[in-house]
Amino acid sequence: MNKKLVSGLLSFVTLFGGMGLTSCSDEDGGWPYSVSEETYYANRFGKDVMNMYYLWNAEIADDLAGWDAETNTDPIGTVDRIRYHDSNGYIDKWTMMTDDMSSFVSSVGGVSTTFGWSLTVYLVNQETKQCAAVVNFVHDDTPAARAGLKRGDILLSIDGQPLTTDNYLNLYYNTSLSTSLGRYNAADNTIYDVGKTVELTAVNMYEDPVLCDSVYEFNGKKVGYLAYSAFDLTSISKLIAVCKDFKAAGVRELVLDLRYNGGGYVLTENVLASMLAPQQAVASGQVFEREVYNNYLTEYLQKQGASMETCFATDYTYQNGDEVMNVSTQDANIGLEKIYALIGTGSASASEALLGGLMPYMDVRLIGEQSSGKYCTGMMLAAEDAYNEVPEAIRNWGLYVMISIYQNAAGETPCMPDGLRPDVGVDDEPMLAYALGDVNEPLLRQALTEAGRAYDDAPSAVQTRSLTSRYVQLPGVQKPVFGKRIQQPVSVGPVVR
Template identity: 40%
Template sequence: MKHFVRTVFVLCLLLASLPSCNKLGGGPSHGDESENPSYYYLNRFSRALMEVNYLWNEEISSTLTHWDLKADPYAQVHDARYHDAAGNEVDRWTQMIPDYEAFVNGLNGVSSGTYAVNMQLMYADETRSQIVAVVLYTYADGPARKAGLKRGDVIMKVNGATMTVENYSKVLSEALNGAPVALTLYDGRNVTLPAAVEMYENPVGQARVFDCGGRKAGYLFYSSFTLESYADLIEACRSFRQAGVTDLILDLRYNTGGYVLTEEMLASMIAPEASVRAGELLATEVYNSFVERYLERNGLDTRTFFRQDFEFTGSRGEKYSFSTADANIGCQRVFALVGEDTASASEALLCSLKPYMPVYLIGTKTHGKYCAGIVNASSEYFEEARKSGEFSAREAEEAMKHASKAGLYLMVSRYADKNGVTLSMPDGMTPDERLEENPLDGFQLGDPEETLLSRALAHCGYQAARRVKVQRAGAPRPRLEPVPDSRPKEGYMVKLGLPHE
């Protein structure tokens, strides 16, 4: 990350000095920061980065020219995001971040004050007046799993309160504040959710092998492309290789993305081994015209090639070094379980693999995030500005005092496969076989009779022994309908920097 911030600042200086790269408009004067110093410095930070590296910087050049240093920077960045000629929001992801450290922790899979459970809000009746929460999955060793919560559990009351359309947001925000929570479930059980904890939520939830009558299917449930998950991914793929897996069932239905490097690493273990060892082209990227010219002048390649040896520095300066040489699965086909939460790095992985092998999508349409972004820390920008002379010592001190915690998640590139095709653009990848997932089907993730997995296994030749669903005591499960837009629709595809030698 520090490498990238320095690169950004160098690009800012080049933008002002190179004859062929004029400033967009000329920009606002620095003015007086006394009215709201936080707004002032965060606006200087966000405009400088958007002017140089934003994928659509030319399309919003007029907005950047009239950037208001006194405006709310969070609202201003949101409103500046690129819209097409018809007014449709194209960029749905660039955003100011109030707490850079917490944001990066989340990308790394470390959550502070988490109950380690993923839920879906649903209407409990046809009148759409009562709201319930349905458990989708829990993380190993987290409070929710320790309390006995499982996929399909229906939460009717939270701390004794019934949730309605009018109050559910207030009920949940007041209850899920880190303290233990009393839950009343539809099946009559009363469950106490232990206090929230800070923990690493391991995204490698399951890895198991199914015998499919002469073929072997490996099932991998993966919920986020964190950097720290590399070891568990390598272990899972190595076990698939040793088991002779021919078909990979990759469950990305809840995977909203993560780090590009992790996506590249996983691709190296799924794609045909001969292509990986030969270092063939995995993906391409498109940047704005100024960045493209800068990279071309410096002989920097925007293409990504398969590799097996990885060595890089993480966002906090941590060193990573590992190899996937003995972990290529050797599979012949990929069946991907997808849905509206399948986004960014998940979509990029599937898009990049398709030219190399059959990739069959089962589920519903994916999110449709086709951009990669970089998370920029305001504190690092201010420090670089001081060193270069862009900020005086007093300005740098004031900036650090009032605006050093924030960050900017900025879209910088569009990805494509080796042929230049971006399958998730503009609004997601359409599944080959449309099938709604059903968390109330009575089976856990990884169970061969779970709705999406059973369909993938059928394609692999698996013959399931039909079982009677085990229903806990109480009335049958209700017919529920998801509450629209009640789950986050963010997608993350995070680069650690621009291409460099």
């Protein structure tokens, strides 16, 4: 959906629904309402957007009708409270409002203040509340990478204190810290201190989501491997280069590791799909996915002649920050015959949509653990994108609002409602310290075995039983991109999903 349609729809409502954002004053020229100007206009903006774009606007119609812009003091909390739910809890876990849209856009684009690591935290001793944080991976050229941290390292302390349920969240929020390191001993199922302490200071930087790419050759064929952690816009050029390398190497089967990929931009999903799908489907422009909107938005888009289908393509124009980008995947389609997709609880949204969209066209084998189950598409809509004129008080406000459910060409949403279920269940075990891309890493080993690679040894006993069943996994802090499949209003290029 492009910017013209966004502003056009809100202009339609302004003219015929009386909801334009115009200045307000009482007879004496003062502000007439008990709430501040910022709060008033934020209420109007939130209510306008939820009325028009929100997938479940009919289901929350009573809440929207009761949203009083003149008296409501918490527009952010109101969006959180009224998003679609039933007696069992929230069905929409993702719609959110922010008063700092610029920071939100940066964070989902891969730029944040970070140590550069991905962690899984376990409670290892109920009585002492002792925790252990296992490194899943580190991004290149980040503080964690420069400190020498790698997959399988275990963080045992923070700033000289044992890591416990009381302080482990500081691993995500502190701007600097020191931590002692441990390792897992599979022979006796213990975690031991290696006698090393590292100090880290978080920096504001871009985290490259292309974690690893390799090619394995056996039995006269070549199998590619790509570990990818977020569908951001900056990584598109690197994805194209990697796929061109796979094509040049003669790769026909791909292990696509999305176990830590929580989602991102629909545009990036489309670009990657154009390089993974069968060449014939791409060349003929067959349907990749469809979007199902609310009745109001469906009628509007139909009148505008806008397509609700996304077809495979090879040329893309999009805006990344201040730059207008033009890319082509014309020479980057790998020519794949099969995909082994590595998934887990960290796989969500655009990851699930990509795999579901490819399923009608090719063999997609799922290995790992059940995915998250994020089956909606959201749009990041800034107040300044929503109106031709916007009050300065809410210029940096925005909404990430669920606008559609996606379906593949067969009319199915394979991850709905509870996530993709693996064809072969394999637990992710970062404690085993096999690097992503190591042929002995359990999920990759399963994929390569199915692809025909022979191993001299059988999987060890520790690889065939779950480590995580011995420890309680604690909730962590997800990246801002987690669970997001984002349609971004853009001012260039064709209408996109």
